[in-house]
Every structure is written in structure tokens, then in C-alpha cells.
Amino acid sequence: xxxxxxxxxxxxxxxxxxxxxxxxxxxxxxxxxxxxxxxxxxxxxxxxxxxxxxxxxxxxxxxxxxxxxxxxxxxxxxxxxxxxxxxxxxxxxxxxxxxxxxxxxxxxxxxxxxxxxxxxxxxxxxxxxxxxxxxxxxxxxxxxxxxxxxxxxxxxxxxxxxxxxxxxxxxxxxxxxxxxxxxxxxxxxxxxxxxxxxxxxxxxxxxxxxxxxxxxxxxxxxxxxxxxxxxxxxxxxxxxxxxxxxxxxxxxxxxxxxxxxxxxxxxxxxxxxxxx
Numbered sequence: 001x002x003x004x005x006x007x008x009x010x011x012x013x014x015x016x017x018x019x020x021x022x023x024x025x026x027x028x029x030x031x032x033x034x035x036x037x038x039x040x041x042x043x044x045x046x047x048x049x050x051x052x053x054x055x056x057x058x059x060x061x062x063x064x065x066x067x068x069x070x071x072x073x074x075x076x077x078x079x080x081x082x083x084x085x086x087x088x089x090x091x092x093x094x095x096x097x098x099x100x101x102x103x104x105x106x107x108x109x110x111x112x113x114x115x116x117x118x119x120x121x122x123x124x125x126x127x128x129x130x131x132x133x134x135x136x137x138x139x140x141x142x143x144x145x146x147x148x149x150x151x152x153x154x155x156x157x158x159x160x161x162x163x164x165x166x167x168x169x170x171x172x173x174x175x176x177x178x179x180x181x182x183x184x185x186x187x188x189x190x191x192x193x194x195x196x197x198x199x200x201x202x203x204x205x206x207x208x209x210x211x212x213x214x215x216x217x218x219x220x221x222x223x224x225x226x227x228x229x230x231x232x233x234x235x236x237x238x239x240x241x242x243x244x245x246x247x248x249x250x251x252x253x254x255x256x257x258x259x260x261x262x263x264x265x266x267x268x269x270x271x272x273x274x275x276x
Contacts, residue, residue, distance in 0.1 A: 004028040004058035008036050011090050012064030013129025016045040021131040022161045028054050036126045052077040063089040071100045078108035088115045094171035096229035098144045111150050114142035122217035136164035142171045179233035189216035
């Protein structure tokens with residue numbers, strides 16, 4: 001199979017390296033920066049450096065760009081895509097892009113299936129891409145009206161390159177859950193390190209500081225787009241978080257030890273029930 005990966009940052013680069021590690025598929029790398037593409041070729045992560053015209057050879061196209069850029073790229077280059085080829089994305093939001101990409105699939109004759117690899121690092125760029133980044137990770141699919149056999153084809157591909165599980169859901173459920181599991185922790189981490197105490201943490205911090213602050217090392221341009229495109233579910237989760245924090249603040253202000261213990265115990269029991 002010929003696979004074109006568009007955008008060779010951490011996710012795109014990791015896709016290329018992982019595909020070459022686990023399969024014999026032919027990988028075409030497409031990137032704005034020629035220097036990065038040349039490095040990927042030198043590393044053996046891609047078999048050839050492609051252009052928009054190269055899309056005509058691809059059976060599977062993986063878009064590894066910002067959400068809005070995925071739409072722009074396919075709008076401009078969809079005419080080159082082979083009829084019947086699968087096009088998938090790797091975006092952390094789905095409702096904001098799936099309808100447009102579905103419409104473009106009908107216009108140009110390809111099959112669009114939304115997907116989201118649940119893996120990443122705090123750093124970005126090809127230089128931190130990794131052929132083990134997806135090992136055991138969850139691969140989320142939003143079929144977006146694609147035929148079941150094509151969805152199964154993409155699912156089988158994901159498992160063949162090391163993903164541990166495949167979760168099939170709707171764009172709406174994807175965005176609602178990602179607001180909680182991914183976006184909310186990033187908001188929390190950034191808010192946490194904005195404390196004036198943060199620069200003085202050295203010598204006073206251990207695992208708790210690292211756990212809470214880790215994902216504050218953020219790509220602000222990308223995550224601003226993700227937050228704003230998923231504003232409704234994210235605001236709903238933020239409102240719940242603020243309410244829970246306010247309850248804890250009130251119990252501390254009122255010196256209400258019983259209420260505080262109850263709130264903390266509720267959190268403890270949730271984690272205990274989940275077995276995590």
C-alpha cells in the first residue's frame with residue numbers, strides 16, 4: 001500500500017517511522033519544509049518526498065496538520081487524490097472539521113474517515129518523533145458516513161502499526177470526552193504554572209508538581225485553535241471544575257473540616273473505583 005503522510009511534525013514523523021518499523025508499506029512524506037522532508041528521507045522514515053501531485057499514488061492519506069489546515073490542504077489539492085483512496089486526519093477535534101472533509105470527499109471522490117491517535121509528547125517537531133509513540137495507544141475513529149468495510153480497513157491498519165485499541169465513536173462524543181481527558185488537563189496545567197510561586201518551586205517540589213504541570217509545555221497556537229473549536233464541551237467541563245474547586249475553597253474558608261474531608265474522600269473513591 002502507498003501511504004502519504006502530510007505534515008512531518010511529531011505525529012506525522014511518528015506515523016512514518018512506525019509504519020516503516022511494522023510494515024512494508026511505501027511511505028510518501030509531504031512537508032512544507034524541505035529540510036525536514038530531507039531528514040525524514042535520510043532517516044529512512046519515508047521512501048520518497050512527495051508533492052501534492054503525489055497524492056494520486058496514495059491508497060491512504062494521513063493528514064497531520066492543524067485542524068483548519070487539513071481543510072485548506074484538501075480544498076486546494078483534493079483534485080490530485082485517487083478515487084476511492086482513504087483520507088484520515090489526526091486532529092484533536094472532530095465536529096469542527098468532519099462536515100467539511102465529508103463534503104470534500106463527495107466532491108473529489110475519496111473516502112474520509114476521521115481519526116485521532118491518543119499519543120503525544122510535551123515537545124513538538126520531527127526531531128522528537130518516535131517509532132514507538134503509538135505503542136499500545138488508543139486509536140479513535142469517527143466513521144463520518146464511510147462504508148463499514150473501509151472503517152475496518154483503517155482499524156486493521158492502526159492495529160498493524162502498534163496501536164493497542166480502536167475506539168469507534170461520533171464526532172460529538174469524541175469532542176465531549178476529549179474536552180475532559182485532554183483539553184481540561186492542559187487548561188489546568190497552564191493555570192497552575194501561572195502562579196507567582198512557580199518560579200520558586202525548585203527544592204520544594206516532587207511528583208505532584210511534575211504530574212500537574214507536565215502538559216503546560218504547550219504549543220499555544222495549536223491548542224488555542226483546539227480550545228476555541230471545541231469551546232462548548234470545554235466550557236462545560238471548566239464550569240464543573242470551577243464548581244468543585246469552589247466547594248473546596250468554601251470548606252477551607254469556613255474551617256469546615258467535615259465538609260473538606262467529604263469532598264476529598266469523594267475524589268479518592270472515584271479513583272479507587274476506577275482502579276487507577
